[in-house]
Amino acid sequence: MKKIIKGLLLGVSLLLLTSCQGQTTEKQPLPTTNRKEETGKIVSTGRVDEAEYQAVMIDGKYEISQARTLSASYLNSHYNLANFESGLLTLSKENYSVDSYLFREGQLLDKQTIMNWLDRKSKDNPTGLNPESEGEPLVVQQVLEQDYLDKKTQKLAGISLGIAVNQVDYSQDPARNIDQETALTVGKQAAQTVIEHLRQIEAGANVPITVGIFEQATKDDIAGGAYLLKGMTKGSEVTKWTEVKEEYITLPVPEGETNSATKDGISNKYRDFKEMVQGFFPNLSGFSAIAHYQDKKLDKMVIKIETKYYSETEIISFTQFVGKNLLSSLNIPGEIEVQINSIEGPQAFIVKKANENTISSHIFN
Amino acid sequence: MKKIIKGLLLGVSLLLLTSCQGQTTEKQPLPTTNRKEETGKIVSTGRVDEAEYQAVMIDGKYEISQARTLSASYLNSHYNLANFESGLLTLSKENYSVDSYLFREGQLLDKQTIMNWLDRKSKDNPTGLNPESEGEPLVVQQVLEQDYLDKKTQKLAGISLGIAVNQVDYSQDPARNIDQETALTVGKQAAQTVIEHLRQIEAGANVPITVGIFEQATKDDIAGGAYLLKGMTKGSEVTKWTEVKEEYITLPVPEGETNSATKDGISNKYRDFKEMVQGFFPNLSGFSAIAHYQDKKLDKMVIKIETKYYSETEIISFTQFVGKNLLSSLNIPGEIEVQINSIEGPQAFIVKKANENTISSHIFN
Numbered sequence: 180m181k182k183i184i185k186g187l188l189l190g191v192s193l194l195l196l197t198s199c200q201g202q203t204t205e206k207q208p209l210p211t212t213n214r215k216e217e218t219g220k221i222v223s224t225g226r227v228d229e230a231e232y233q234a235v236m237i238d239g240k241y242e243i244s245q246a247r248t249l250s251a252s253y254l255n256s257h258y259n260l261a262n263f264e265s266g267l268l269t270l271s272k273e274n275y276s277v278d279s280y281l282f283r284e285g286q287l288l289d290k291q292t293i294m295n296w297l298d299r300k301s302k303d304n305p306t307g308l309n310p311e312s313e314g315e316p317l318v319v320q321q322v323l324e325q326d327y328l329d330k331k332t333q334k335l336a337g338i339s340l341g342i343a344v345n346q347v348d349y350s351q352d353p354a355r356n357i358d359q360e361t362a363l364t365v366g367k368q369a370a371q372t373v374i375e376h377l378r379q380i381e382a383g384a385n386v387p388i389t390v391g392i393f394e395q396a397t398k399d400d401i402a403g404g405a406y407l408l409k410g411m412t413k414g415s416e417v418t419k420w421t422e423v424k425e426e427y428i429t430l431p432v433p434e435g436e437t438n439s440a441t442k443d444g445i446s447n448k449y450r451d452f453k454e455m456v457q458g459f460f461p462n463l464s465g466f467s468a469i470a471h472y473q474d475k476k477l478d479k480m481v482i483k484i485e486t487k488y489y490s491e492t493e494i495i496s497f498t499q500f501v502g503k504n505l506l507s508s509l510n511i512p513g514e515i516e517v518q519i520n521s522i523e524g525p526q527a528f529i530v531k532k533a534n535e536n537t538i539s540s541h542i543f544n
Numbered sequence: 545m546k547k548i549i550k551g552l553l554l555g556v557s558l559l560l561l562t563s564c565q566g567q568t569t570e571k572q573p574l575p576t577t578n579r580k581e582e583t584g585k586i587v588s589t590g591r592v593d594e595a596e597y598q599a600v601m602i603d604g605k606y607e608i609s610q611a612r613t614l615s616a617s618y619l620n621s622h623y624n625l626a627n628f629e630s631g632l633l634t635l636s637k638e639n640y641s642v643d644s645y646l647f648r649e650g651q652l653l654d655k656q657t658i659m660n661w662l663d664r665k666s667k668d669n670p671t672g673l674n675p676e677s678e679g680e681p682l683v684v685q686q687v688l689e690q691d692y693l694d695k696k697t698q699k700l701a702g703i704s705l706g707i708a709v710n711q712v713d714y715s716q717d718p719a720r721n722i723d724q725e726t727a728l729t730v731g732k733q734a735a736q737t738v739i740e741h742l743r744q745i746e747a748g749a750n751v752p753i754t755v756g757i758f759e760q761a762t763k764d765d766i767a768g769g770a771y772l773l774k775g776m777t778k779g780s781e782v783t784k785w786t787e788v789k790e791e792y793i794t795l796p797v798p799e800g801e802t803n804s805a806t807k808d809g810i811s812n813k814y815r816d817f818k819e820m821v822q823g824f825f826p827n828l829s830g831f832s833a834i835a836h837y838q839d840k841k842l843d844k845m846v847i848k849i850e851t852k853y854y855s856e857t858e859i860i861s862f863t864q865f866v867g868k869n870l871l872s873s874l875n876i877p878g879e880i881e882v883q884i885n886s887i888e889g890p891q892a893f894i895v896k897k898a899n900e901n902t903i904s905s906h907i908f909n
Contacts (some may be wrong), residue, residue: 224861225868227894227905234861241824241861247854257853257888261909264856284857325857459606469909481909483889488622489612491629492649492690496589496599496606503590516909518890523622524848525883525890529592530906539904540592541895544626544834544846544881 223281232268232282235328244284244324246293253297253321255349258403259395262427266406267325267341270391270423274411275327275337285324287338287383292376293322296369308369316348316355318365320395322373335382339389340373342366343404347397359394363408366392370410370417378415388412391423402427402469424475430468439472445511449480452508460497462487471513478513478533488521495542498527502540505531588646597633597647600693609649609689611658618662618686620714623768624760627792631771632690632706635756635788639776640692640702650689652703652748657741658687661734673734681713681720683730685760687738700747704754705738707731708769712762724759728773731757735775735782743780753777756788767792767834789840795833804837810876814845817873825862827852836878843878843898853886860907863892867905870896 223233224241235242254260268282292306297319300307308319320343327337344362348355370390377383389411396404405425410417428440431450440446453466465485470477486497501517509515517529529540588598589606600607619625633647657671662684665672673684686708694701709727713720735755742748754776761769770790775782793805796815805811818831830850835842851862866882874880877899884892894905 224865227864227867227903228860228907231860231864233864234857236824236865239820239823241826241858241865243826243858247858261856268857268860282857282861284855455604458604459601461606461608479909490649491626492599492633492647493606493608493612495593495596495633496647499592499596499598500589500601500606502592516906518908520889524885525893528890528893528906528908538592541881541893542593543883543893544844 230277232277232280232327235281235283242283242286244286246285246288246290246324249290249293249321254343254395255320255398256396256400256403258401258427259343260403262403262405263321263323263341263343263393263395266393266425267323267339267391270406270409271325271327271337271339271389274387274389275339279330280327280337281330281333283326283328285326285338287326287377287380288322288324288373296322296373306372308365308372313351316345316357317350318344318348318357318362319369320345322369335386337387337389338377338383339391340370340377341391341393342369342373343393343395344369345395346404349398359407362394363392367408367417367420374412374415374417390417392420396427400429401467402429424473426472428470428472430470430480439475439477440470443477445470445477445480445509448509452504455504455508456484456501459500460486460493462489462493476513477511480509480511480513480515482515482517484517484519486519486521486526488523488526494519494526498529498540498542502529502538505529505538506536595642597642597645597692600646600648607648607651609651611650611653611655611689614655614658614686619708619760620685620763621761621765621768623766623792624708625768627768627770628686628688628706628708628758628760631758631788631790632688632704632756635754635771635774636690636692636702636704639752639754640704644695645692645701646695646698648691648693650691650703652691652742652745653687653689653738661687661738671737673730673737678716681710681722682715683709683713683722683727684734685710687734700751702752702754703742703748704756705735705742706756706758706771707734707738708758708760709734710760711769714763724772727759728757732773732782732785739777739780739782755782757785761792765794766832767794789838791837793835793837795835795845804840804842805835808842810835810842810845810874813874817869820869820873821849821866824865825851825858827854827858841878842876845874845876845878845880847880847882849882849884851884851886851891853888853891859884859891863894863905863907867894867903870894870903871901 222236224236226233295304295306296308298304298307299309300311309317323341325339326335329336344366345357374388391406392408393406394404405427406423408420409423410420426439428438430440430446432438432441432446449468457463463484463486468480468482471479505515512534514533515531519527525543527542529538531538587601589601591598660669660671661673663669663672664674665676674682688706690704691700692702709731710722713722739753756771757773758771759769770792771788773785774788775785791804793803795805795811797803797806797811814833822828828849828851833845833847836844870880879898880896882894890908892907894903896903
């Protein structure tokens with residue numbers, strides 16, 4: 180996902196943006212949902228990044244989901260949360276183009292419905308998606324809805340559904356492993372249940388639903404989980420599930436292990452780069468990297484460097500050194516993002532965009 | 545100070561950088577200093593930002609000052625530290641051009657010498673720059689040396705000296721205020737002492753010395769202090785001190801106060817922008833801004849927004865909204881930097897460069 184942009188916001192571009200904003204709904208009814216702001220006026224956030232959706236705003240406010248805090252509290256790490264959400268955006272872009280659709284946080288599923296699904300099935304909770312027996316691990320960990328509105332009609336025109344399943348159930352001691360086949364089977368059943376529920380809500384009765392099954396990584400995995408399967412509804416069913424070939428890999432890969440990053444040599448290149456940078460700068464307290472592969476190709480590398488803050492001039496010199504060596508040491512076609520942080524906050528960042536050989540850097544004030 | 549850059553590191557630029565790196569010193573003696581690495585090979589960090597100095601590296605390592613931890617421990621806030629250091633870089637650029645000089649952390653003054661200066665004068669510490677009597681407040685808080693090497697000869701060709709003086713001496717309870725006139729008088733005397741000391745070191749005997757007197761802001765001032773005076777040596781003296789017209793102003797300015805940001809209307813513009821953004825996004829836990837004026841002109845505004853992290857999609861939408869409104873609401877010629885952070889770390893940033901009407905944004909992974 181290409182997230183850095185340059186937006187010429189004057190002249191022609193400003194006019195274009197202004198005309199987009201102008202698509203208010205005072206004359207058009209909103210899709211029927213359980214929202215209360217139906218008399219409000221839809222405008223969008225606008226867009227400064229051509230690769231991202233504009234989001235729906237009602238009366239100058241960002242429209243939040245009822246279930247917005249659920250993912251943050253249910254998923255077991257920030258890394259899982261970020262991959263779960265941004266991965267579903269990526270799957271959505273395949274079906275709903277960023278130019279023709281507006282993004283809205285999920286408004287059809289309410290918090291209580293989702294919480295009931297995430298519990299075990301029982302007499303008191305007949306809709307639970309997790310096994311009735313305490314002897315079996317919890318598989319379904321989170322359900323995420325994203326809504327996509329047609330930019331012209333401003334009606335709901337697509338839904339995306341993320342189902343997060345566990346590799347490990349931490350709810351009991353000791354934690355219990357879940358084999359991937361079981362997790363996927365339960366995940367697909369859960370998707371079916373949620374789709375049927377959406378079909379009973381007027382706004383969701385007929386729109387296409389994009390579904391992704393996300394495998395949550397373990398708590399201590401700083402790479403985070405990834406999507407394993409994707410599908411699209413035909414009527415009320417996903418008839419065909421396709422494998423999502425997505426991997427998040429922590430670099431460098433431990434000796435002896437084999438994966439996409441050892442096969443294409445990135446793991447070793449990164450190891451050399453890291454050693455050179457650590458040799459240069461005397462006070463780095465952390466140095467980590469995650470590579471994201473899509474269809475076995477490296478599309479992004481994120482490097483996080485934690486430094487003790489002693490001096491502004493050290494940070495400037497360090498950033499220049501890292502920036503200068505980034506292209507020569509890590510000459511990959513994908514995007515590279517380097518964050519340089521300290522406990523005082525972000526100090527600097529460097530970015531090389533995908534398919535380009537230029538870098539941008541910024542020293543924070 | 546313009547810190548964001550785009551460096552075309554391929555083609556011609558790469559050749560230029562490579563030729564700069566090529567200036568090693570194996571055949572040329574290093575300037576005589578108290579460093580131990582004199583057999584080492586000078587290369588520079590390289591440069592990705594044309595507005596910044598390249599820094600000296602010895603044997604692949606960044607050359608740190610003996611006194612490097614002193615500023616961080618002696619100054620009373622991160623904001624003071626950043627302004628003290630980057631302000632001295634700015635003064636240096638007036639006298640030593642970034643194209644012709646290399647930067648090196650100060651190597652001539654050792655840690656013990658500086659620590660003795662910062663103490664009170666006494667029988668045991670005859671070189672102390674602070675008043676002998678405990679009844680008088682401590683005025684001189686820090687001494688910072690920066691070295692500038694001629695790129696061609698690789699010899700020390702300029703020194704910069706920052707003298708930080710206090711508005712408030714916190715070393716005793718209750719803290720004691722110091723009037724600015726006294727602080728400047730003591731600061732200038734201190735500069736004279738340090739210059740005389742540098743003249744006795746062989747490497748510093750004849751090079752020009754740029755001096756700045758920095759007034760440290762109070763502990764709770766998030767704008768940080770600023771330089772008040774600057775001067776340049778003639779021989780062993782600064783014969784003429786010039787006022788540095790630099791201000792850091794916290795925005796919005798409280799009602800009733802008057803300063804550069806109320807006179808040019810920026811304070812009100814910022815207040816409106818802040819209110820609009822806070823209205824849009826439901827979970828901002830902090831929102832602050834500092835404006836930097838140079839010669840009564842706004843040259844930079846830094847906005848820091850702290851948000852609770854609930855969702856990747858919230859951050860993307862928020863960044864787009866802020867970015868879109870930045871130019872229309874805050875149409876200033878100077879640089880604007882917006883940092884969007886959470887306790888999870890940096891989430892996004894937006895920058896508008898000086899004298900441009902384009903913005904760049906980046907959502908961190």
